[in-house]
Structures are given as C-alpha cells and as structure tokens.
Amino acid sequence: MPLLRNKIIEVADVSLRYERLPVLTDIDLTVFKDDFLVITGPNGGGKTSLLRIILGLQLPSRGAVHFYREGQLAHNLNIGYLPQKNVIDSRFPITVSEVVFSGLSGSKKIFSRFTEKEQEQVEKMLLLMGLAELRDRPIGQLSGGQLQRTLLGRALVSDPEILILDEPSSYVDKAFETRMYDLLGEVAKKATILLVSHELSRVTEIANRVVRINKTLEEIR
Ligand SMILES: Nc1ncnc2c1ncn2[C@@H]1O[C@H](COP(=O)(O)OP(=O)(O)OP(=O)(O)O)[C@@H](O)[C@H]1O
Numbered sequence: 676m677p678l679l680r681n682k683i684i685e686v687a688d689v690s691l692r693y694e695r696l697p698v699l700t701d702i703d704l705t706v707f708k709d710d711f712l713v714i715t716g717p718n719g720g721g722k723t724s725l726l727r728i729i730l731g732l733q734l735p736s737r738g739a740v741h742f743y744r745e746g747q748l749a750h751n752l753n754i755g756y757l758p759q760k761n762v763i764d765s766r767f768p769i770t771v772s773e774v775v776f777s778g779l780s781g782s783k784k785i786f787s788r789f790t791e792k793e794q795e796q797v798e799k800m801l802l803l804m805g806l807a808e809l810r811d812r813p814i815g816q817l818s819g820g821q822l823q824r825t826l827l828g829r830a831l832v833s834d835p836e837i838l839i840l841d842e843p844s845s846y847v848d849k850a851f852e853t854r855m856y857d858l859l860g861e862v863a864k865k866a867t868i869l870l871v872s873h874e875l876s877r878v879t880e881i882a883n884r885v886v887r888i889n890k891t892l893e894e895i896r
Contacts (some may be wrong), residue, residue, distance in 0.1 A: 681708040682743050683752070683837065683867050684729060689738035691724055698724050702738070702892050711859075711868045713882040715875055720889040722871045723759065726839055729869070730756055744836075755835035755866075757826050759842050765815045771825050772810040775800050778829035800828040803858070805851070819846035827855070831862065838862060840870045844878075856881060 684706040691699040699721045706712055714722050727733035729740050742749045755778065769777075775797050776789060789797075801807045804824040814822055823846045830838060838859075844852045859868060860881045872878050879885055885895040 681746065682706070683708045683710075685741040685743070686725070686729065687739050687741065689725075689728060689735045689740070691721070691728065691733070692736045697890060699728075699735070699888075700890050702888075704886065704892060706867060706869065708867055710884055711863045711882040712870070713875070713878055713885045714869065714871045714888055715873065715885060715895075716888040718873075720887075722888050723841055725888060726756075726841055726869065726871060730754065730839065752837055753833060753835045754837045754839060755830035755833060757823075757830040757838075757840040757843055759845070765817070765822060768813055768815075770811050770813055771806055771817070771821075772797060772801060774814060774825050775806075775828040775832055778832040796832055796834075800832045803831075804828040820848055820851060823847050824851065835866055837867045837869070840868070842871055842873070844872070852877075 682705055684704075686702055686704040686706075689699060689702040690697070702725065714725070716722055724733060728735050731740075742752050744752065776793075779789070779793050779796070798807075801810055804827060806821070806824055806828060809817065809821060809825075814825060817825065823843065827840075827843060830840070840859075843855060847855060856877050859870070859878075862868065863881065868882075870878060870882070875885065879896075887893045887895050
C-alpha cells in the first residue's frame with residue numbers, strides 16, 4: 676500500500692543551471708524509507724548534481740529538498756555519502772583508519788578521544804571492508820579499489836539512516852563488488868539507499884526502484 680509508506684526525502688520541483696546551461700529540469704522525486712533506489716542515466720545527465728543537491732552541497736536554482744522522520748519534517752538526517760572516487764584528494768596526509776573515523780558524527784580531531792564504542796565501530800568497519808591490515812597506511816598509497824573501500828567504510832561507520840553512493844563499483848574488483856552488493860542488501864534492511872550506477876547489472880536485482888536522469892527524471896521501475 677504505497678500511501679502508508681514512510682516518506683523520507685522529497686525533492687520538489689528542483690531545477691539546476693550552471694551559468695545558463697540547464698543541468699536538471701523540474702525534478703520531483705519522493706524517496707521512501709524502505710527504498711533502495713538506483714539512479715541511472717548517461718554521462719553528464721545530472722546524477723551527481725542531484726545527489727549533491729540532496730546532500731545540501733549544491734543549492735538548486737529552483738525548488739527544494741525536504742527530509743522527514745516518522746512523518747514529520749526533519750532538519751537533518753544522518754546521511755552517509757560515498758562520493759565518486761575522483762573527487763577525493765588522495766595527497767591529503769591521512770590514514771585509512773583516520774578516514775573511517777572521520778565518518779563518525781561530530782568527528783573529533785584527536786582520535787584517542789573517541790569512545791570505546793566508536794573505536795569498536797571503526798574496528799568492525801575496517802574488518803568488514805577488508806582493510807584491517809591497511810589501517811595505518813596513508814590514503815595516497817592505496818589502490819583505487821582500496822580507497823573506494825575506505826570511503827565506503829567512512830560512509831557506513833555511523834550507521835546512517837540514508838546511504839548515498841555515487842558509482843560505488845567503479846574501482847573495486849569483481850570479488851569485492853559481489854561482497855559489496857551483499858553488504859548493501861543487508862544495509863538496505865535498516866537504511867534508505869540511493870545509488871548512482873551507469874550499468875544496470877546486479878544492483879538492479881536488489882533495488883526496488885530505478886530512475887533515469889537525463890536533465891529530467893523518468894521512473895523506470
Ligand atoms: N561546477 C560545475 N560548473 C559547471 N558545470 C558543471 C559543474 N558541475 C557539473 N557540471 C555540468 O553539469 C552536467 C551534469 O553533471 P553531473 O556530474 O551531475 O552528471 P552525471 O550524470 O553525474 O555524469 P557522470 O555519469 O559523467 O558522472 C554536466 O554537463 C557537467 O559538465
């Protein structure tokens with residue numbers, strides 16, 4: 676019964692222009708708490724721009740994004756974000772475990788001040804991502820897939836209500852990709868997932884909705 680589903684994000688009449696160029700036009704999208712939503716579409720279609728608007732990292736030229744918790748407007752929700760790998764400056768002198776720690780809300784500068792529970796959460800995430808042995812390695816010395824897994828650990832460590840992933844499988848190998856999709860299937864039982872993907876392979880099997888964005892939005896499934 677769709678009417679009883681719990682709305683969590685509402686994108687209302689959103690348009691975006693860069694200079695005069697329209698990137699997104701009249702986007703309306705309601706995301707429900709139990710959604711695993713895949714966003715697909717061509718290069719330059721506006722997928723990342725829409726994610727950035729939802730995250731509040733980019734202001735739309737028109738329209739708004741609203742969040743809800745149990746039917747009430749909410750100012751902010753706990754959102755985990757895995758950006759496209761190429762937006763991370765891997766020259767930044769920070770280690771794998773520090774990146775994962777930075778995903779904890781209100782991340783503190785001195786790591787010894789994290790509570791025991793927080794340290795356990797990070798430990799669990801390092802193991803889950805297969806990164807335990809790389810914990811002290813600076814991120815500049817990681818492969819693309821290892822960095823992607825580190826960033827996925829950061830996105831997941833705080834147990835977010837919404838998980839937003841931009842092309843999560845771009846750099847990971849087939850073995851980790853399969854594990855990642857199994858993991859996302861598990862995460863989806865508790866959290867809302869929005870995932871951008873060019874290819875509609877395995878991920879569409881675990882998603883319940885697929886939309887395509889090419890300036891405008893079309894519900895595919
Ligand atoms: N900061 C910016 N200034 C100007 N134009 C931009 C900027 N960021 C993105 N664009 C343009 O907006 C359009 C949409 O980009 P966006 O990254 O949202 O697309 P995408 O669907 O995520 O693409 P891809 O699949 O290639 O990652 C593109 O034409 C891009 O060149």
